[in-house]
Amino acid sequence: MIEKKKLDRVLNKVIKPARYIGMEQNSIIKDLDKVKVKFAFCFPDVYDVGMSHLGLHILYNLINQYDDFACERVFTPWIDMEELMRKEGIPLYTLENKEEVRDFDILGFTLQYEMSYTNILNVLDLSGIPLLSRDRSNDDPLVIAGGPCAYNPEPLADFIDVFVLGEGEEVTLELLNKYKEHKERGWDKESFLKDILDIEGIYVPKFYDVHYKEDGTIREMVPLIDEAPKVVKKRRVEDLDSMFAPETMIVPFVETVHDRVVLELFRGCTRGCRFCQAGMLYRPIREKSPSRLMDLARELVDNTGYEDISLSSLSTCDYSQLQLLVSSLMKEHGEDNVGVSLPSLRLDSFSIDILKEIEKVRKSGLTFAPEAGSQRLRNVINKGVDEEDLVKAVSYAFDEGWSKIKLYFMIGLPTETDEDVLGIRDLSYLVKDIFFNAPKEKRRGNFSVTASGSCFVPKAFTPFQWVSQDSIEEFRRKAYLVKDSIKDKKITFNYHDPEVSYVEAVIARGDRRLSRVIKRAWEKGCKYDGWREHFNFQLWQEAFDEEDIDGGFYAQRERNEDELFPWDFIDIGVSKKYLYREYQKSLAGQLTHDCRLACTGCGIRDCSMRGVFN
Amino acid sequence: MILRVKFNKKNYLKYIGHLDLLRLFQRTFRRAGIPVKYSQGFNPHPKFSIANPLSLGIESEGEYMDIELEDKVDIDDFTQKMNQVLPKDIRILRAIYPKENKSISSELSWALYGVTLEIEEDLSIEDIQERLDNWLARGGIIISRLRKQGKRKVMKEEDIAPLIGGIDVRDKTGSEVTLEVLMRVGEDGNLRPFDFIDALKASDIIKLDKDSVSLIRKALYKEDGDQLYEPI
Ligand code: SF4
Numbered sequence: 103m104i105e106k107k108k109l110d111r112v113l114n115k116v117i118k119p120a121r122y123i124g125m126e127q128n129s130i131i132k133d134l135d136k137v138k139v140k141f142a143f144c145f146p147d148v149y150d151v152g153m154s155h156l157g158l159h160i161l162y163n164l165i166n167q168y169d170d171f172a173c174e175r176v177f178t179p180w181i182d183m184e185e186l187m188r189k190e191g192i193p194l195y196t197l198e199n200k201e202e203v204r205d206f207d208i209l210g211f212t213l214q215y216e217m218s219y220t221n222i223l224n225v226l227d228l229s230g231i232p233l234l235s236r237d238r239s240n241d242d243p244l245v246i247a248g249g250p251c252a253y254n255p256e257p258l259a260d261f262i263d264v265f266v267l268g269e270g271e272e273v274t275l276e277l278l279n280k281y282k283e284h285k286e287r288g289w290d291k292e293s294f295l296k297d298i299l300d301i302e303g304i305y306v307p308k309f310y311d312v313h314y315k316e317d318g319t320i321r322e323m324v325p326l327i328d329e330a331p332k333v334v335k336k337r338r339v340e341d342l343d344s345m346f347a348p349e350t351m352i353v354p355f356v357e358t359v360h361d362r363v364v365l366e367l368f369r370g371c372t373r374g375c376r377f378c379q380a381g382m383l384y385r386p387i388r389e390k391s392p393s394r395l396m397d398l399a400r401e402l403v404d405n406t407g408y409e410d411i412s413l414s415s416l417s418t419c420d421y422s423q424l425q426l427l428v429s430s431l432m433k434e435h436g437e438d439n440v441g442v443s444l445p446s447l448r449l450d451s452f453s454i455d456i457l458k459e460i461e462k463v464r465k466s467g468l469t470f471a472p473e474a475g476s477q478r479l480r481n482v483i484n485k486g487v488d489e490e491d492l493v494k495a496v497s498y499a500f501d502e503g504w505s506k507i508k509l510y511f512m513i514g515l516p517t518e519t520d521e522d523v524l525g526i527r528d529l530s531y532l533v534k535d536i537f538f539n540a541p542k543e544k545r546r547g548n549f550s551v552t553a554s555g556s557c558f559v560p561k562a563f564t565p566f567q568w569v570s571q572d573s574i575e576e577f578r579r580k581a582y583l584v585k586d587s588i589k590d591k592k593i594t595f596n597y598h599d600p601e602v603s604y605v606e607a608v609i610a611r612g613d614r615r616l617s618r619v620i621k622r623a624w625e626k627g628c629k630y631d632g633w634r635e636h637f638n639f640q641l642w643q644e645a646f647d648e649e650d651i652d653g654g655f656y657a658q659r660e661r662n663e664d665e666l667f668p669w670d671f672i673d674i675g676v677s678k679k680y681l682y683r684e685y686q687k688s689l690a691g692q693l694t695h696d697c698r699l700a701c702t703g704c705g706i707r708d709c710s711m712r713g714v715f716n
Numbered sequence: 717m718i719l720r721v722k723f724n725k726k727n728y729l730k731y732i733g734h735l736d737l738l739r740l741f742q743r744t745f746r747r748a749g750i751p752v753k754y755s756q757g758f759n760p761h762p763k764f765s766i767a768n769p770l771s772l773g774i775e776s777e778g779e780y781m782d783i784e785l786e787d788k789v790d791i792d793d794f795t796q797k798m799n800q801v802l803p804k805d806i807r808i809l810r811a812i813y814p815k816e817n818k819s820i821s822s823e824l825s826w827a828l829y830g831v832t833l834e835i836e837e838d839l840s841i842e843d844i845q846e847r848l849d850n851w852l853a854r855g856g857i858i859i860s861r862l863r864k865q866g867k868r869k870v871m872k873e874e875d876i877a878p879l880i881g882g883i884d885v886r887d888k889t890g891s892e893v894t895l896e897v898l899m900r901v902g903e904d905g906n907l908r909p910f911d912f913i914d915a916l917k918a919s920d921i922i923k924l925d926k927d928s929v930s931l932i933r934k935a936l937y938k939e940d941g942d943q944l945y946e947p948i
Contacts, residue, residue, distance in 0.1 A: 106728070111927050114773050119731035125803055127743075353743060355736045407743030407801075438746065439760055 104192060104200045112186040120355040121149035122183060124175070124197030127353040128405060130166045131198045137172040138282045141165055142196050142206040142243070144176040145214070146221035147632070152177045153352065154360035156414065157212055157249065161270060163348040171278055174198040174206070178221045179228070181630070187228065194228040203229035207281060209243040211262070213251035216609040217602065217632035219258065222247075223624040226261070233621065235263050235308060240291050244281070248274075253336070253383060254562040256668040257609050259307035260617035263295065266303055267672060268337030269369070271346055273303045299329045303337035305672070306330065312614060312668075318655055320613065320666045335673045336383075340710060342369065342390045349401035353408070362410035362443070363402040365395060367427070371416035372697045372711070375473070376484045376688050377512065379561040380416055382676050385704060386697075386711040387420075392427050399431060403440055411435065412443050419444070419456070428456055468499050471510035474518075475525020481691045482517055484684075492529065496536050505547025507533055513580050513597065514558040514572035517689065523580045526553055526595070527587045534592060554596040555581060557603035561610050562669045563676070565684035568661040571607045574600045601639040605631070607657035613668040616656075618649045677705025717785040719794070720820055720948055722810045725776045729805040734769040740806075741766075741781070748797040751786040767821040768901045768936065771910060774829075776933040778809070780820045780947060788813070812948045823947055825902045826881055826937040829909050831895040834928035844893060844922055845885045851921045852880060859915050876915060879907035892928075901936065909933075 113119040124131075134140055143161060145152030152158060158175070165173035174196035179187060187194070194203045203209060209231070211222055223233055226245070232238045235245065247258065248266035255265040266273055277298060284294045295306050309330040313321040325332060339345050351363065368389040371381045390398075399411055411431060415421065431442050444456070470492065474480045477488055496507060511526050530553045537549045557577045560566045572580070577600035585595050609616060622645035630636035646653050661667075663682060670678065680703065687694060694702055701712050725737075732740065742762050745752045754760040763784035770776055791811045798808045835844075851857070855877040862869040881898030888894070899907040909931050917926055937944035 110930060113731055114927070114929075119772070120733070120736060123728040123731050125728055125805065127740075127801070127803060353740075355732045355740060357736070357739070404747065407745075407747040409742070409746070439754055440746075 104195045104202070108190065108192060109200070112183065112190055112192065115186060116183045117180070118150075118356050121177070122179065122197070123355075124200070126355055127407075128350045129175075129198060129352050130162075130173075132166070132172040134172060134199055134201060136169075138170040138285065139172075139208065139278050140201075140206040141171060141173045141278065142176050142203050142209045143173050144203075144209060144211050144222075144225055146178055146211055146218045146225055147214075147630075148180050149177040149354070150356060150358045153354045153358045155212065155214065156364045156366060157270070159348050159351045159364070160346070161274060162352070163350060164271060164346050165274065165278065167346075168275075168278075170282060172198075174201070176203055176209075176225065178225055178630075181636070184224075184228065193230050194225060204231050204243060206243050207285065208278075209245050211245070211247040211249075213247050213249040213258075215632055216251055216257075216606050217637075219609065219620050220624040220628045220631055222258070222261065223621065224629050227624075234260055236260075238263070238291075240289055244291065244294070246277070250380065250383065251610075253379075253672060253674065254610065254612070254669040255305060255307065256312075256614040257612040257616040257620060259614035260621070263291075263306065263308075264298065265305040265307070266337075267305060267334060268303045269339045270337070271339055273301060273337045276301050277304070296327065296329055299331065302335050305334045307614070310671075320668060322666065323668075323671050333671055333673050336675070338675070339369075340388065342388045343394045347390070347394075347398055349398060350405040351402060351408075353406050360412060361408075362412045363399065363406060363408045364412050364414045365399055365402070366390070367395065367413055367415045367418060367421045367424075369415070371420065373417060373420075373486060374484050374684070374694050374696065374702070376482070376565040376684055377473070377515065377558065377561075379564050382563050382681070382704075383674055384416065385676060385706060386709050388710065389422060392423050392430065395427060396430055396434070400434070403435060403438075409439060410441050410443055412445055414445055424456060468504045468506070469508040469510065470495065472529060473510065473512055474515055474522065475511060475527075475529055476522040478691060479515055479518060479522040479525070481693055482688045483515055484688065484694055486693065486696070489529070489532070493532070493536060496533050500537055500540060500545075503546050505537070505545075505549050507551045509533070509551065509553040511553060511555045512558045513555040513584075514577055516566055516569045518572075518580075520580070520583060523583055524587060526555060526584050529553070530588065530593045530595070531590070534590065550592050550594070552594045552596065553584075554598070555584065556598045557600045559603050559607045559610055562667065563674055563681070565681045565688055567611065567667065567681065568663070568665075568685055570660040571604070571657045572600075573658060574604055577603070599634065599637070601642075602631070602634070602637050604653065604657055605639070605642050608653040609656075611667070612656050615651060619645050619651050622649050675704075675706040675709075680704045717788055718814060718817075719783045719785055719789070719791075720812050720814045721781050721783060721808060722948055723779050723781070723806060723808050725770065725779060726805040727775070729803060730770075730773055730775045733772050734766070737766065737769075740803075744798060744801050745783075747801045748794075750783070750789065750794065750797065753784040753786050765819070765821070767819075767824055768827070768906075770933060771908060774909060774931040774933055778933070778935050778946065780824070780936060782820050810948055814948075820947060821902070823938045824936050825900065825904065825939045826944055827899050827901045827933055828935045828937070829897050829899060829912075830886075830932040830934050831897055831909075831913070832928075832930045833893055833895075833913075834891045834925045835893055836891070836923040836925060839922065841885050841888050841893075844888070847921045848883045848885065848895075851919060852877065852883065857915050857919070859911050859918075861911060876907055876911065879905050880912070893922075896934070 145155055162173050165171045176196050226233050231242055244263050246264040247262045248270050252265045252267055280298055298304050309326050310323055311326055312323050315321045370384040370387040372387055375381055473485045530551050533551045560569050560571055581597035588595050623642050626641040628641050752762040754762055764781055766781040795808045857877045858873050859876055860871050860873050863872045879900040884896045886894045886896055913929055938947050
């Protein structure tokens, strides 16, 4: 345990010291000498960001249900804290018992975005744990990782002992139980790793070798031992109602990004946007029932005292009984000054109706995501909204008293022309016209529209996994094309730095050779790459050069239909054939309908949606 | 209906700032089922206020807040329910329904702080006391701090000697010295403990290691003539 006196010396000097003290309401502090497996769960970003992640609250409460296990939290210290910890020789510790991370049995990372990978290395280093899997002995913690980015685990292959693919509720417990067995028998990492290979959803990179072709693409990935499966299937929980769901959440002292009850309504999304990785990874849709949700909400509000319930899912408005749920929640909790909120909105009047009900009060900003500026391009990406939807939704919103609109777009989508890009300007002006075309006495508030353009990053397991990303120069040219075309003070256009998106794109479709680059970048001082003020492209470029790896090979190369991808050994359910078919349809500008209407044959073999929704 | 409450804030919880503490109480009221009055309007807020907010990084043995209630609640019941849900290092110590209609902030005028620090020279308790007494007697302890002036903040020099009610050296073990310092709080002058530490350090009266300083507010007082009382 880290001594309080030692910590006091640094905590007095850092901003937001409460990030580092734990002791929040509903945090669970166990006697570590009495548990059999100690699990340190790390979200490799700063506390305020990590604590907003629903998955953390789920796993934390799930694992801590069991007397044999303890789950404690670790985040990356902010820059000021890290500096002082290094200076005072304080190793990274968990928030609950303030125990050194290296004394835990397992250190588990959640991989939410590629740009957190250098932070992972920083966590290992600050903990005094060797970075490379092969350098770690039986005395070091087992290092595991899961979360959405684990679906292309290869860039982290050198650092992580075990990847967990898919929804973690069941497989985490299986893994911990196996660990317990092995520890009781006398711990040997090698035999443990072999023994877990038959658990569905487990991938151990060291048991595979990758052979490359002359041109740098993959020839094959071969298991090195018989026990290692050729194909690793992701885990999926079938019935969400009977599955564990937390009835409590840790309530942070400091304000976090999502400081509220988060109620997960369902998993999966079947709208089939072709750029969206989550939409492919988490199919099919599995809903919780309204009655289960009402029970959970009641427990969560009682146990946290939060004043807000956020209904969270990939596309929350798709919940089949949303209206019923919202009005029941409002009825039960409204009197106690507990509000309901929706994180994302669709461009339809139904969504606005619901919003009207819950946001009786604040009429500030509203966000819509047309994603692409022109109808042609929206068809390419299968974003099933048209200009009319936008016009309707926006007029409706203005009528209801909103006056600030945010529009989200992507730049650099496949087949994009300058005309498509300028559609961003056109839609922004259209929104403005709608506002000012209303008679003066009906206009309310101070109008503004903010359009932001992020740089498109092609992701594994999407129909666009074959395409090339735009070059940095091209991104910038297109961004300026839009920016320079807007000459209205009420319209603002923001765009994201293309350099970050480039590195993200390299890693997102990278293979295990990239481990070297990530390590080199970290050694050069890269960390918090997802934070604009800390991202240093120069250092990343040097890292690529010194490791003699061409980032363009990963980011800016159009792939052949039959190329073997680094992530192809993972079976997510949706077939590669389907993804390719979707890619071809996109090039032809053809839409694919939501498969709740009728199955579109994505390849999921035992899909629970077939015959239920459609 | 005003309920006046005394509570403490110890150990690591000294690192929770004032706004975080307000949020914590707001949630605790909800969890404990305390019928706190809410403000009207678009963004209803529970009505309660904490007197003389503590600076970040300082522990306390006695803080005060006034809570506006919808209905009268039993005090023991209140204390028990609140302590059940509060983190263990914040405890409700006492509560009363005050007779007078004066806000708690306006009643307080002195705060007693315990200061523990390491000194870098070998001095006896008596030596230290003498040096500090002389320092206070000499007067004219000037600090500069930002003061609001209209919309701007202006750096101003200020003599804090009148804001220090007295310093007692209580203890010394090894190089660690414990002082008790009475400082003014409230509208007629307010001394922030960290300004006091800075002034002490700058004076060079005793050589101290600033990183070793730890502070605890031991009491808040109201003043009646030359006598100080705890408000409840
Ligand atoms: S199998 Fe059919 S119904 Fe199921 S998710 Fe795929 S497309 Fe939709």
